[in-house]
Amino acid sequence: MARPPKLDLPLREGVAASALACPPGPWPTVLDFLAERLPLVARDDWAARLQRGDVLDDTGAPLTPDAPYRAQRRLYYWRWLAAEPEVPGQARVLHLDEHLLVADKPHFLPVTPTGRYVQQTLLTRLRRETGLADLSPVHRLDRETAGLTLFSVQPATRDAYQRLFRDRDVEKVYEAIAPWRDEVAARLPLSYDSRLEEHPVDFMQMRTVAGEPNARTRIALIERLAADRARYELRPHSGVKHQLRAQLCALGLPIEGDRIYPVLQPVEDEVDFSRPLQLLAREIAFTDPISGQSRRFVTSLELAGSIAPG
Template sequence: MQGTPPLREGVGASTVRLPPGAWRSVLDFLVQHFADVGEANWRSRFARGLVLNEQGRPLTPDAPYVVGARLHYYRELPPEPVIPFTAKILFQDEQLLVADKPHFLPVLPSGRFVQETLLVRLKRELGLAELTPLHRIDRETAGLVLFSCQAATRGRYQALFAQRLVEKTYEAIAPMLPQLRLPYTHKSRMVEGEPFFRMREVVGEANSETRIELLERRGLCNLYRLLPVTGRKHQLRVHLAGLGAPILNDSMYPQLQEREADDYSRPLQLLARGLRFIDPLSGQLREFESERVLT
């Protein structure tokens, strides 16, 4: 009987199936297979019960090597910068969870952030091992993120995004667009730029589309409502920057600005305001709205 190891600080165990080989013990395999970790570190993990068999029980360093067996182990998480802002759960039932994310908090573990991500924080707080975001927003963007709570029904909700059946509404503060008559629909072809994590617009058949509406004037800037039809990476930031109105405090568009650390006094003025869709299980209309405000 196989067991699923519990979450540890909101993070699940890694799993490896032991390949053919002549190792005498599990420790011998780990030391050779993960040479960068080092024997002392592996022995420490064994001593703390962080290496488990496929039933989820702690192993000792001299546990015999069994080809084909599944092995679970927990990674050591290095210290990471603490994000001094918290998300708020706006809705939760058996299938879905809606979180209202602050600026600067990543949705998923990546790079230097694992514990300080929305997903891991929620798993740690709620103990929901199957929690998975159905979409994502940039670390710099605040607002709504929709999560699936159960793997069994996740595909039904993922299909809504794939089929563009989720109406997403954003707000942004950016310079005026006197050359445009609003509302305006911007379409362009977006491709990967330089460096690899940036996007850019090029000549060609459009693969991105955003409707731009004016909500109110704010001095030399406007508060815009943005309705993305497509969901390209950084789409709203690229579209407004391409039109000559980059979103306030955008450190990536139109030009990349190198920063050693986050400036919490200058959050990107982009908010995932609303989500609206028909629930594929109940047939009911679901509507959610962020409680955050751009200032």
């Protein structure tokens, strides 16, 4: 039997409904299925959500805690956390048209819901502000990185913008504050090529290995800030995970505030928002795939160049 078409449900507090397919299985009730399939949410929490009518079937009808499990359908629910770290800073919309939204992301704010963040994400904040339920990121920035982020407004043209990044038809410019080293400064500007792969033990890190380069960045000096610090311009020509952070670290210039390079720091129970990673997505330029117009966007944010290394 074919499943009914996916429901178009409204946002709740900026969060879109998540759909969960129901395979054949032994679960007596929907509650039993949810508690086993999504165990990061406690069974009592699922029961409370069902009691509130926050879990729907594929007709849009709310389900009760004792609702029998039925395979070959979808369930719908909205991600919600009882408590989230309050991330400072504002998500500022710089551009909005019928196809594209460009926003500035503050440091520490994830782009999309993940782990212990749902409301405190750029996507949720923008959906709440604009009411655009179909808003979806075209590319991602690390949670620790600030600056320009692009979002697709409608599904019909989403792939055209995503293809720009897949095909590397986007010019990206970053800024970073990192140590000053005479031996590196004497070589600037330079094009730095390396091969980066995920670390076999510290999965959060990328490491430099021998082999054909898969990461290239143009590095230039913007200004020397003090005897031991400087501001650098970074122009990546590829999009490997943690490329800028790993390559600068390999040059002996780990970015200030980096908790992953050169040494992976333990996860903090409480995030220290006073020491952000000094990395900023400053500019982005491309030919719009829909209008053919040349576009260039520049962030309204700045790095705190006065922060002293710790």
